[in-house]
Amino acid sequence: MKVIDVHNHVNPRPFLQAIQDNRDWLGFTSNNGELENPRNSWTLEERIADMDRLGVDMQLLTVYGDYNQYNQDLEHSKSVARQCNDEIASMVDDYPDRFIGLGIIPMQDATASIEELERAVNDLGLRGVTIKDHINGHTLDEPMFYPFWGAAERLGAVVEIHQGDTVVAHRITGYFLENTVGNLVERTLTYGALVQGGILDRFPKLKICLLHGGGYVAFGIARMDKGWEAARLNYMTEYSAGEDADQKLSKPPSSYLGSFYYDCATFSEQTLRFLIDTVGIERVVFGTDYPCPMEIVDAVNWVNGLESLTENEKEAILSKNPAQMLSI
Numbered sequence: 125m126k127v128i129d130v131h132n133h134v135n136p137r138p139f140l141q142a143i144q145d146n147r148d149w150l151g152f153t154s155n156n157g158e159l160e161n162p163r164n165s166w167t168l169e170e171r172i173a174d175m176d177r178l179g180v181d182m183q184l185l186t187v188y189g190d191y192n193q194y195n196q197d198l199e200h201s202k203s204v205a206r207q208c209n210d211e212i213a214s215m216v217d218d219y220p221d222r223f224i225g226l227g228i229i230p231m232q233d234a235t236a237s238i239e240e241l242e243r244a245v246n247d248l249g250l251r252g253v254t255i256k257d258h259i260n261g262h263t264l265d266e267p268m269f270y271p272f273w274g275a276a277e278r279l280g281a282v283v284e285i286h287q288g289d290t291v292v293a294h295r296i297t298g299y300f301l302e303n304t305v306g307n308l309v310e311r312t313l314t315y316g317a318l319v320q321g322g323i324l325d326r327f328p329k330l331k332i333c334l335l336h337g338g339g340y341v342a343f344g345i346a347r348m349d350k351g352w353e354a355a356r357l358n359y360m361t362e363y364s365a366g367e368d369a370d371q372k373l374s375k376p377p378s379s380y381l382g383s384f385y386y387d388c389a390t391f392s393e394q395t396l397r398f399l400i401d402t403v404g405i406e407r408v409v410f411g412t413d414y415p416c417p418m419e420i421v422d423a424v425n426w427v428n429g430l431e432s433l434t435e436n437e438k439e440a441i442l443s444k445n446p447a448q449m450l451s452i
C-alpha cells in the first residue's frame with residue numbers, strides 16, 4: 125500500500141535560496157512562506173527523511189497560499205504562478221517516486237488562469253491546481269469562472285480548495301478563529317455556492333477536493349436541504365426578501381455530497397467517522413496539512429489507530445482514494 129498525502133505545503137527552493145542570500149524572490153521576503161516554522165526551510169532530502177519517519181510514501185506538493193497573488197498586477201501574478209509551477213515540477217522531477225504536484229494559477233483573469241492550468245497539466249505534468257474559496261471576494265459559482273471549470277473538467281485536473289484570508293477574519297481577529305473556524309466556514313460556503321450555483325450540473329466530471337475535512341459541510345448539509353425545501357413555500361420570496369432564497373436545483377444539495385473529495389484533517393475520530401458516513405468512504409482522502417501548525421501529527425499512525433474504521437476504510441483513505449482522485 126502506497127500512502128499518499130494530498131494536502132501539504134512547501135516553499136519554492138529559489139525563494140529559500142533568496143532568503144539565505146538576503147534577497148527577495150519576486151517580491152517575497154522572510155515575512156512569507158511561514159519561515160518561523162523551521163521545517164518550511166528544509167531541503168527536499170530532509171523532507172523525504174521526515175516522510176520516511178512518518179510512513180508517507182508520496183506527497184502531492186502545493187506551495188503556500190502566499191504565492192497566490194490574485195489581488196496583484198496580472199503580469200506579476202502570472203509570473204509568480206509560472207515560476208512556482210516550474211519549481212513544483214522540478215521537485216517532482218528530482219524525486220518522481222516521492223512527489224507529485226499541484227500548481228497555482230492567476231484566478232483573477234479567466235484567460236490567464238486557463239493558459240497556466242493547461243501549461244501546468246499538459247506541459248509540466250502537474251495533477252491540477254490549488255485555488256482559494258473566493259477570488260478577491262468573488263465566489264467560485266460566478267459565471268466569470270465557468271471557463272475555468274470547463275477547462276479543469278476537460279483536462280481531468282484535480283482542483284483543491286484552500287483558503288488564507290477567510291470571511292471570519294473580517295468578523296473577529298482574535299483567538300486564531302480566522303483559521304480554526306474560518307477555513308471550515310469557507311469550505312462550507314464553497315460547497316453551497318458550487319452546488320446551488322449549478323457548477324456540478326454544468327461540469328459533472330470535475331474533481332474538486334474540499335480540504336480541512338470539507339469544513340462544516342457534513343454537519344450542515346441537512347440545513348441546506350431544509351432551505352432547499354423551504355424555498356418551495358409560497359411565502360418564501362417575501363420572507364427572504366433581499367436574500368434570494370430561490371433554489372434552482374432539481375434535487376437537494378445533499379445529492380452532491382458524493383461529487384466532491386474531502387481530506388481527513390478533522391483531528392477527531394468521531395468527526396472523521398461522521399464524515400465518512402455522510403459523504404461515503406470512497407470520497408475521503410488522506411490530507412495532513414504537513415508541515416503547518418494545524419497538521420495532523422503522526423497522521424498515518426493516527427489513521428491506522430482509529431478503532432471505528434475498518435482496515436479497508438483505512439486503506440481507502442490512505443492510499444486507494446488519493447490514487448483514484450489523482451489518476452495514478
Ligand SMILES: [Zn+2]
Nearest residue numbers: 131133286413
Ligand atoms: Zn493547508
